[in-house]
Amino acid sequence: MLRYTEEHEWLKLEEDIATIGITGHAATLLGDVVFVQLPEVGAALAKGDGAAVVESVKAASDVYAPLAGEVVEINQAIVDDPGIVNADPQGAGWFYKLRLKDAKAVDGLMDEAAYKKLIE
Amino acid sequence: MTSDEGLKHTPLHALHVELDARMVPFTGYEMPVQYKLGVLKEHLHTRTAAGLFDVSHMGHIAVRAKSGEARDAAQVLERIVPVDILGLAPGRLRYAFFTNARGGILDDVMVANCGDHFLIVVNAACKAADEAHLRAQLGNVCNVERLDRALIALQGPKAEAVLAILAPECSKMRFMDMRTLTLMGTDCMVARSGYTGEDGFEISTRADIAREIAEELLANVDVAPIGLGARDSLRLEAGLCLYGSDIDERTTPVEAGLSWAIQKVRRRGGARAGGFPGAEIILDQLEHGGPRRRVGLRPEGRAPVRAGAPLYTEMDAIAPVGSVTSGGFGPSLDAPIAMGYLPAALSAPGTRVFAELRGKRLPVTVATLPFIVPKYKRN
Numbered sequence: 476m477l478r479y480t481e482e483h484e485w486l487k488l489e490e491d492i493a494t495i496g497i498t499g500h501a502a503t504l505l506g507d508v509v510f511v512q513l514p515e516v517g518a519a520l521a522k523g524d525g526a527a528v529v530e531s532v533k534a535a536s537d538v539y540a541p542l543a544g545e546v547v548e549i550n551q552a553i554v555d556d557p558g559i560v561n562a563d564p565q566g567a568g569w570f571y572k573l574r575l576k577d578a579k580a581v582d583g584l585m586d587e588a589a590y591k592k593l594i595e
Numbered sequence: 596m597t598s599d600e601g602l603k604h605t606p607l608h609a610l611h612v613e614l615d616a617r618m619v620p621f622t623g624y625e626m627p628v629q630y631k632l633g634v635l636k637e638h639l640h641t642r643t644a645a646g647l648f649d650v651s652h653m654g655h656i657a658v659r660a661k662s663g664e665a666r667d668a669a670q671v672l673e674r675i676v677p678v679d680i681l682g683l684a685p686g687r688l689r690y691a692f693f694t695n696a697r698g699g700i701l702d703d704v705m706v707a708n709c710g711d712h713f714l715i716v717v718n719a720a721c722k723a724a725d726e727a728h729l730r731a732q733l734g735n736v737c738n739v740e741r742l743d744r745a746l747i748a749l750q751g752p753k754a755e756a757v758l759a760i761l762a763p764e765c766s767k768m769r770f771m772d773m774r775t776l777t778l779m780g781t782d783c784m785v786a787r788s789g790y791t792g793e794d795g796f797e798i799s800t801r802a803d804i805a806r807e808i809a810e811e812l813l814a815n816v817d818v819a820p821i822g823l824g825a826r827d828s829l830r831l832e833a834g835l836c837l838y839g840s841d842i843d844e845r846t847t848p849v850e851a852g853l854s855w856a857i858q859k860v861r862r863r864g865g866a867r868a869g870g871f872p873g874a875e876i877i878l879d880q881l882e883h884g885g886p887r888r889r890v891g892l893r894p895e896g897r898a899p900v901r902a903g904a905p906l907y908t909e910m911d912a913i914a915p916v917g918s919v920t921s922g923g924f925g926p927s928l929d930a931p932i933a934m935g936y937l938p939a940a941l942s943a944p945g946t947r948v949f950a951e952l953r954g955k956r957l958p959v960t961v962a963t964l965p966f967i968v969p970k971y972k973r974n
Contacts, residue, residue, distance in 0.1 A: 506824070507635035509924040510897045510931070512953075528953065530899050532634040532924045533824045557897075 478581050479590035480541045485565055491578040492547065494569050497529065497538060500594045502564040506531040508557040513549040513571055520544060520573065522580075527570050529560065542580045544573035605651035606745045606802040607809055614820055622719035624652040627822040634824035638926040641791055641829055642967075645751035646821035647812055650790075654722035655742035655799065656729060659712040662736075668713055671733045672706070677848065677871045679858035685710045688771045688786050690856050692848060693728060698873030698880070699844040700851065701728065703836060707773045707786065714773075714784065714799075716746070718838045745805030750795030750829075752970065753817040758785075758796055761811065765796065770971040778808050790826065792833025792969045831932060832925045834891060834965030840902055841889060841920045841934055847873070849880035850936070852889045852964065857881065887917065888942035891962035892933040892950070899924045899931040900950045900959060906935060907949045910956050916941060919950060925966055932966050933959070 476488045483501035486493040502508070510530040520526055520540035527538035549571045553559050560568040575581070585593065602625040611618060616627030627649065629637060640646055660667035669680040678691040685708045693701040702721040707714040717725045722741070729739045749758055758765045762776040765785060773786040784799040800808055812818050827837070836842045842851045859865050863878050871877075894900045900922045905915035922933030933950075941948060944963045949956040 506629060507633050509635070509926075510899055512898065530924070532638070532828050532926060533628070535899070535901060 476581070477587055478584035479587065479593075480584055481593065482539055482541065483594075484538065484541050486541060486581065486584065488575075488578070488581055491575050493542065493544070493573045493575055493581070495526075495541065495571055495573055496569040497560065497564055498590070498594075499564045502561050502568070505529060505536060506533065508560040511553045511557050511560065511570070513554060514546045516546050516549055518546045520546065529557075538570065540573070541584065542573065543576040545576075546571050547574045548572040603652075605649055606805040607649040607651060607747075610806055610809060611649065611820070616820070616822060619823070621823060622652055624719065626652060627820070629822040629824045630820045632819055634822070634828065635926050637819060637821045637825035638828050640819045641751045641793060641821055641825060642927050643752065644817045644819070645749060645753040645757050645795075645815075646791070646825070647809060647818050648748040648750065648821050648826055649745075649809070650748050650797070651745040651802075651805065652719040653746055654717040654719065654725065655744045655746070656715045656717060656726055657712050657740045657742055658715060658729060658733060659738045659740070660736060661738060663711070665708070665711055665713070668733075668737050669708075671736045672713060673861070673867060674870060675728070675732050675872065676706070677857045677861050677874070677877055678706070679860050679867075680706060680713070681867070682858070682860060683708045686773055688773050688788055692842075692853070692856070693725065694848070694871055694873045694877065695844055696872050697844075698847040698876035700838070700842045700846060700848060701725070701844060703838050703842060703853075705786070705788065707784070709773070709784070716799075720839060743802055745800050745802045747798045747800065747805060747809055747812070748789050748791075748795060749798065749812060749818070750789045750791040750793045750821075752794065754793070754795040755972075757812060757815045757818055760815070768972075770794075770973050779804065779811060783808070787972060790833075790835055791829040792835070792965060792967050793829075794970045794972045827921075828923055828926060831921050831923060831934065832927055832966045833969060834934070836889070837921055846889075846936075847877055847880055847885055849877060850885035850887050850889060854881055884939055886939060887936045888939050889920070889934060889964075890937050890942050891944075891964040891966060892919065892922070892935055892959045893962045894931045894933065894950060895958045895960070897931065898952060898957065900933045900952055900957065904933075904935075904950045904952060906937060906959070907951065907956060908941065910949055912949075915951075916948070927967055932962075934964070937961065
């Protein structure tokens with residue numbers, strides 16, 4: 476199940492684990508990503524906490540936790556090669572995996588149709 | 596021209612939009628920050644081929660002596676800049692700055708000797724203040740006139756070959772030469788100068804033919820349009836100051852590492868020493884050094900350190916000793932780079948300090964400026 480936030484993040488939910496990244500729209504707006512800072516595995520995040528930082532040549536942007544949970548895995552590949560975020564934002568360019576505190580909370584997020592409408 | 600939001604348009608605005616540029620407000624203008632290539636590729640394209648920049652937001656001010664003698668204009672210009680203007684030959688360009696009584700910098704500018712007058716190219720944000728300053732300081736001797744012209748920069752190792760197709764004489768020009776060249780049937784003022792660290796040209800044209808010239812240059816496969824994003828990363832790698840960030844009314848030329856722009860003739864012991872605002876302070880600092888110094892900074896790791904980041908001597912020091920004034924990612928170095936101010940005692944290359952980034956202290960090392968080897972055509 477794929478869900479989106481107004482902060483231009485996507486979440487792919489498998490049971491109570493959400494894989495989280497930034498949308499293609501966000502990656503295009505940011506431009507060439509040159510640096511990514513990810514949360515630590517084991518970190519407990521509340522909804523809205525700063526989870527990651529992405530920097531383009533020009534500016535830094537925060538990526539906020541869309542829901543509460545515990546970080547269970549991070550994508551070291553995008554730290555080593557930030558260009559992956561631009562090349563494949565909704566695939567190989569995922570950021571981190573979050574074990575959701577409340578898996579039902581995803582119901583409050585947008586589906587693909589609603590997100591597409593938002594960025595139109 | 597002005598848009599709905601009150602932002603001004605340069606003569607190339609419609610072309611930027613047609614080229615799918617992302618337009619942003621910048622010093623009162625709607626300007627392209629990047630095109631389809633994106634900042635990273637635009638930067639690298641300029642370093643390997645040629646980039647075309649619209650810098651028409653900058654101001655052109657002509658200073659003409661009422662007597663008709665260019666020498667009279669040069670003489671009074673020396674009252675407001677610590678630079679040798681009387682010794683600036685016709686057809687030559689020089690970097691200069693207007694100073695204030697405290698030795699600070701009101702604006703950094705390019706001054707060209709156009710034979711019968713001087714052309715001063717000033718920063719967009721300072722246009723009105725500079726014009727008023729020139730009128731107030733030189734108005735009794737000179738006519739000061741703002742010119743409505745477009746300015747196109749063509750920068751990079753292939754800039755000469757590209758421009759030579761339109762005007763073969765450009766190949767004879769050296770760094771900081773200025774000539775009248777005929778481009779597409781119209782006379783343009785062309786300088787061999789720029790803001791990227793590359794060889795290249797800055798073409799001052801009549802506003803109504805700017806688009807035609809830009810399109811002709813862009814038709815060359817080696818030329819890509821380059822936005823303000825890459826312009827900033829290119830100038831940062833080249834160690835060039837951005838007015839309002841790296842230099843301002845509170846920084847002196849000596850602190851800013853711009854002493855090279857103050858020729859011997861204007862220093863103590865020179866034939867025309869002093870005689871400009873803040874001379875005592877600036878000339879003292881030229882002899883004994885300033886209390887602080889603009890330095891290059893190389894952060895450890897991959898995280899860019901941006902303008903405003905405080906600098907500390909130690910991981911746990913309480914008070915900062917300086918700050919970053921420009922910082923980001925240097926695509927040609929594939930690493931973060933920055934500039935900032937540190938006390939003179941901490942300004943030697945190799946000195947290690949700490950920048951605060953998102954609440955953490957990150958080691959940064961003072962580095963020699965520029966970060967790249969400039970390719971100016973000096974000979």
